[in-house]
Amino acid sequence: xxxxxxxxxxxxxxxxxxxxxxxxxxxxxxxxxxxxxxxxxxxxxxxxxxxxxxxxxxxxxxxxxxxxxxxxxxxxxxxxxxxxxxxxxxxxxxxxxxxxxxxxxxxxxxxxxxxxxxxxxxxxxxxxxxxxxxxxxxxxxxxxxxxxxxxxxxxxxxxxxxxxxxxxxxxxxxxxxxxxxxxxxxxxxxxxxxxxxxxxxxxxxxxxxxxxxxxxxxxxxxxxxxxxxxxxxxxxxxxxxxxxxxxxxxxxxxxxxxxxxxxxxxxxxxxxxxxxxxxxxxxxxxxxxxxxxxxxxxxxxxxxxxxxxxxxxxxxxxxxxxxxxxxxxxxx
Amino acid sequence: xxxxxxxxxxxxxxxxxxxxxxxxxxxxxxxxxxxxxxxxxxxxxxxxxxxxxxxxxxxxxxxxxxxxxxxxxxxxxxxxxxxxxxxxxxxxxxxxxxxxxxxxxxxxxxxxxxxxxxxxxxxxxxxxxxxxxxxxxxxxxxxxxxxxxxxxxxxxxxxxxxxxxxxxxxxxxxxxxxxxxxxxxxxxxxxxxxxxxxxxxxxxxxxxxxxxxxxxxxxxxxxxxxxxxxxxxxxxxxxxxxxxxxxxxxxxxxxxxxxxxxxxxxxxxxxxxxxxxxxxxxxxxxxxxxxxxxxxxxxxxxxxxxxxxxxxxxxxxxxxxxxxx
Numbered sequence: 001x002x003x004x005x006x007x008x009x010x011x012x013x014x015x016x017x018x019x020x021x022x023x024x025x026x027x028x029x030x031x032x033x034x035x036x037x038x039x040x041x042x043x044x045x046x047x048x049x050x051x052x053x054x055x056x057x058x059x060x061x062x063x064x065x066x067x068x069x070x071x072x073x074x075x076x077x078x079x080x081x082x083x084x085x086x087x088x089x090x091x092x093x094x095x096x097x098x099x100x101x102x103x104x105x106x107x108x109x110x111x112x113x114x115x116x117x118x119x120x121x122x123x124x125x126x127x128x129x130x131x132x133x134x135x136x137x138x139x140x141x142x143x144x145x146x147x148x149x150x151x152x153x154x155x156x157x158x159x160x161x162x163x164x165x166x167x168x169x170x171x172x173x174x175x176x177x178x179x180x181x182x183x184x185x186x187x188x189x190x191x192x193x194x195x196x197x198x199x200x201x202x203x204x205x206x207x208x209x210x211x212x213x214x215x216x217x218x219x220x221x222x223x224x225x226x227x228x229x230x231x232x233x234x235x236x237x238x239x240x241x242x243x244x245x246x247x248x249x250x251x252x253x254x255x256x257x258x259x260x261x262x263x264x265x266x267x268x269x270x271x272x273x274x275x276x277x278x279x280x281x282x283x284x285x286x287x288x289x290x291x292x293x294x295x296x297x298x299x300x301x302x303x304x305x306x307x308x309x310x311x312x313x314x315x316x317x318x319x320x321x322x323x324x325x326x327x328x329x330x331x332x
Numbered sequence: 333x334x335x336x337x338x339x340x341x342x343x344x345x346x347x348x349x350x351x352x353x354x355x356x357x358x359x360x361x362x363x364x365x366x367x368x369x370x371x372x373x374x375x376x377x378x379x380x381x382x383x384x385x386x387x388x389x390x391x392x393x394x395x396x397x398x399x400x401x402x403x404x405x406x407x408x409x410x411x412x413x414x415x416x417x418x419x420x421x422x423x424x425x426x427x428x429x430x431x432x433x434x435x436x437x438x439x440x441x442x443x444x445x446x447x448x449x450x451x452x453x454x455x456x457x458x459x460x461x462x463x464x465x466x467x468x469x470x471x472x473x474x475x476x477x478x479x480x481x482x483x484x485x486x487x488x489x490x491x492x493x494x495x496x497x498x499x500x501x502x503x504x505x506x507x508x509x510x511x512x513x514x515x516x517x518x519x520x521x522x523x524x525x526x527x528x529x530x531x532x533x534x535x536x537x538x539x540x541x542x543x544x545x546x547x548x549x550x551x552x553x554x555x556x557x558x559x560x561x562x563x564x565x566x567x568x569x570x571x572x573x574x575x576x577x578x579x580x581x582x583x584x585x586x587x588x589x590x591x592x593x594x595x596x597x598x599x600x601x602x603x604x605x606x607x608x609x610x611x612x613x614x615x616x617x618x619x620x621x622x623x624x625x626x627x628x629x630x631x632x633x634x635x636x637x638x639x640x641x642x643x644x645x646x647x648x649x650x651x652x653x654x655x656x657x
Contacts, residue, residue: 091437093435103439105436106439125399125401126404129401129406155388156393159387159390159394331433
């Protein structure tokens with residue numbers, strides 16, 4: 001399967017929206033008396049873009065504390081997402097979830113759990129529902145490599161395998177947490193774990209946007225055909241701001257001009273920008289293949305930034321929830 | 333009315349539930365245990381065997397699967413067997429199931445029933461005698477149902493299966509063979525309604541699960557001593573029917589709370605606390621709790637009996653609070 005021009009434009013748009021959304025989160029965190037602890041999805045845009053390319057109505061994605069990108073990729077309203085991150089009344093979750101728990105089931109992002117391993121079993125449940133309702137819908141479990149440290153991963157992978165459930169295990173492997181590996185496995189590779197449970201497993205380079213889309217499309221097609229789960233490991237070089245204690249721009253605000261003029265790349269993390277930033281690399285690839293003009297790409301980016309500015313203004317104008325709301329909604 | 337055991341009535345309620353909701357699925361087998369009532373599940377298996385899945389021994393993933401499927405519109409019943417096994421799934425129960433509706437700002441509902449056999453079974457030892465209802469009650473977002481009779485088992489499982497909320501359903505191991513006449517046909521008993529199982533003037537005994545039959549036995553003993561006991565079966569620990577308890581205590585002026593679980597921060601403590609806060613003026617004597625002392629449940633029969641609350645303990649507590657009435 002080849003990727004069409006429309007899909008390329010959709011992928012770039014999606015990745016730009018994810019990136020500019022997360023940068024706006026940093027701006028918001030710096031500008032407000034902000035109590036959250038954001039785990040940004042910068043540097044992982046290809047996986048969100050790839051999932052957006054395959055999600056159909058009725059498919060359900062379960063995500064983690066690093067969920068923002070998937071919300072935006074799936075089509076959630078960025079204004080309501082910013083409002084949730086700021087704890088405002090107009091937030092997706094009415095201010096009760098915050099950055100760790102954004103969800104938008106109407107756009108296919110069923111739930112987000114900030115417990116490591118939380119998403120993987122829930123997605124198996126969504127897949128069980130899809131199969132028992134005899135639909136061709138699939139579930140996507142988004143998680144990081146650290147999830148394979150948890151016991152639930154073993155149980156959930158095994159159950160998905162023996163029940164032949166339609167679930168894509170989408171593992172973003174950014175390999176490091178500070179100086180230590182974020183996943184401590186005796187297995188030589190992450191995919192050896194699902195492979196031991198008879199789940200076909202694929203490794204793809206997350207810095208290559210179209211290869212990632214291709215891998216996700218292939219996996220989704222196989223899963224929708226009723227062939228059971230697939231484990232897809234998307235390898236990323238970790239963005240230097242991945243584990244932020246305080247809001248900061250370690251690689252600066254993304255300068256798309258660096259796709260054409262690498263002499264503009266500077267700073268302590270220049271190597272990450274040059275070799276691993278999937279957004280910059282994709283813009284560069286689109287330019288080199290003459291798929292889109294520089295002018296069109298920069299115009300698209302400006303529109304995305306305008307959208308994010310409007311969404312930010314919506315969130316900042318949203319009031320905090322009334323205190324009595326805290327006592328409502330423990331039960332349906 | 334047909335005479336049914338607790339296990340048969342439970343299965344009858346489940347059959348009505350699965351007939352009504354064609355999308356509901358069950359994960360787990362042995363819904364009526366592996367003892368004398370093991371065959372009671374047969375009518376359910378015969379009619380709905382294709383909707384009952386036998387999972388691997390993976391309580392955490394079973395729970396997570398149930399929660400995820402329920403979020404996706406497939407109501408689920410997850411059967412763990414012994415209540416202690418649910419401890420393997422605590423993270424999924426508390427962090428995911430109980431939080432999901434609130435945390436999502438109401439975007440998600442989780443219609444899942446978690447089904448267990450709890451309590452001192454006789455020889456269960458520390459790891460197979462647990463009643464973790466009070467631990468769960470401490471986590472907002474989980475409904476907790478503890479039927480004490482076959483009729484209640486039928487009517488309450490029906491309501492639990494209709495509920496949009498995660499609901500933990502506790503059947504006492506020793507109640508499964510208890511028989512009574514049970515209304516035929518469909519029957520739903522709303523969650524959050526306590527039942528006065530015996531009217532009395534002198535003291536209110538509030539009880540849960542198997543302690544209801546212990547309380548009724550105690551009441552017979554005390555009647556011979558001219559102590560007239562009212563027995564209130566809470567039926568559900570969450571929602572908690574405070575009004576029925578307060579109304580009863582307001583009439584009797586005395587309260588004994590009987591629960592098989594551990595005494596500290598237990599179900600009995602909660603009932604004692606809300607009555608002390610809301611009906612203090614009605615009390616003619618201190619409140620008494622009958623519950624398990626803070627030790628694990630031991631194996632040896634006399635040791636097990638020594639820590640398990642019984643009708644005798646309720647009798648003693650009632651005598652104490654009615655002294656000089």
